Amino acid sequence: MCERSFDGNHGRLAQLGNRVLAGGSIDRSEASWLFELEASADIFDLLSWANRIREHFKGNKIHLCSIVNAKAGACSENCSFCAQSSFHQTGSPRYGFVDPEPVQEAAEEANRHGVTALGLVAAWKGLKEGPMLDEVCQRIEELSQGGKVRADASLGIIKSQAVADRLKQAGLECYGHNLESSKRFFPSHCTTHTYEERIETIGYLKKAGLKICSGGIIGLGETREDRCDLALALREIGANVVPINILNPVKGTPFENNPPLPPMEILKTIACFRFILPRQEIMIAGGRTINLRDLQSMIFMAGASALMVGNYLTTLNQSVEKDLQMLKDLGLDPDWDKHDFEDQDTVTEPEPIEFRKRRVETVVA
Numbered sequence: 174m175c176e177r178s179f180d181g182n183h184g185r186l187a188q189l190g191n192r193v194l195a196g197g198s199i200d201r202s203e204a205s206w207l208f209e210l211e212a213s214a215d216i217f218d219l220l221s222w223a224n225r226i227r228e229h230f231k232g233n234k235i236h237l238c239s240i241v242n243a244k245a246g247a248c249s250e251n252c253s254f255c256a257q258s259s260f261h262q263t264g265s266p267r268y269g270f271v272d273p274e275p276v277q278e279a280a281e282e283a284n285r286h287g288v289t290a291l292g293l294v295a296a297w298k299g300l301k302e303g304p305m306l307d308e309v310c311q312r313i314e315e316l317s318q319g320g321k322v323r324a325d326a327s328l329g330i331i332k333s334q335a336v337a338d339r340l341k342q343a344g345l346e347c348y349g350h351n352l353e354s355s356k357r358f359f360p361s362h363c364t365t366h367t368y369e370e371r372i373e374t375i376g377y378l379k380k381a382g383l384k385i386c387s388g389g390i391i392g393l394g395e396t397r398e399d400r401c402d403l404a405l406a407l408r409e410i411g412a413n414v415v416p417i418n419i420l421n422p423v424k425g426t427p428f429e430n431n432p433p434l435p436p437m438e439i440l441k442t443i444a445c446f447r448f449i450l451p452r453q454e455i456m457i458a459g460g461r462t463i464n465l466r467d468l469q470s471m472i473f474m475a476g477a478s479a480l481m482v483g484n485y486l487t488t489l490n491q492s493v494e495k496d497l498q499m500l501k502d503l504g505l506d507p508d509w510d511k512h513d514f515e516d517q518d519t520v521t522e523p524e525p526i527e528f529r530k531r532r533v534e535t536v537v538a
């Protein structure tokens with residue numbers, strides 16, 4: 174039997190993991206150290222701690238979300254990763270804001286698969302007061318009153334409290350608004366609006382009482398420090414759901430030739446997010462199938478607690494049935510039927526640190 178001492182990287186990981194399990198947090202230099210881990214033994218160690226943090230704070234429940242593209246293409250913004258920007262020639266579909274039927278059909282399909290939430294996603298800069306806001310609120314009311322799924326939406330930048338309040342009154346529960354990347358890196362992929370406008374939007378949404386779904390996209394050419402800063406910013410703004418997208422380069426976009434991130438780097442990033450955001454829903458969204466390949470099911474060991482299912486806005490995902498089978502095979506429960514986020518406030522007592530330490534020693538012996 175081999176013995177391993179609790180010193181070096183292994184010991185430091187155990188120290189940080191135990192602190193997070195006990196309800197504490199890690200600071201920037203500690204988070205940055207996690208992102209810089211390179212050796213596969215250290216990354217596996219990190220994943221096992223992230224898995225325990227997920228289990229402790231989220232149990233074995235996996236939250237499933239899906240989206241419907243409520244207005245597609247011809248977007249005025251120049252996000253370099255996006256097929257829907259009017260700045261890029263991608264051949265992506267274009268249509269105006271949808272009628273009630275496609276939304277109801279998407280809600281029924283989501284409900285059939287046990288999906289908790291359906292987000293209406295619109296490819297435009299943002300939403301102002303006026304007839305379009307009335308139409309959007311109408312769709313949200315129909316979705317919310319249908320009672321089949323939680324009504325979510327991702328409708329871009331908001332410039333006034335009145336708009337956020339209207340959305341809340343219409344029955345919206347959660348608003349998706351990614352920070353996308355770090356404040357430093359943001360202008361490298363978008364110059365038609367600013368990181369600060371995104372933060373300001375989130376302020377209006379929170380004041381309206383909406384839950385916040387905000388994360389980002391990795392693989393744009395950002396550094397590990399940028400990913401670390403993104404996760405810390407998401408902690409600071411109090412995101413409830415944190416989607417992590419992985420670039421799936423689309424032909425015709427400025428990032429079409431970006432090299433893919435190695436799967437272990439992706440898993441490590443998810444695990445680091447779990448350390449920084451222990452109680453949040455960490456949701457793996459676009460790009461998971463193509464980038465992770467055979468390692469896809471390891472996202473849960475890396476700390477993910479939610480999954481975007483169904484097809485994404487402009488790229489295809491594996492089938493919902495296949496995702497559900499993956500969860501079943503892992504012994505994870507997709508039946509996350511709560512329509513609120515109370516599990517981010519109430520947490521069971523952690524097991525005593527000494528007991529956990531013994532368990533880890535047994536595992537590595």
Ligand code: SF4
Pocket residue numbers: 248249250251252255256257258259295296297298329
């Ligand atoms: S990411 Fe959103 S805002 Fe940016 S181009 Fe695409 S649809 Fe427009």
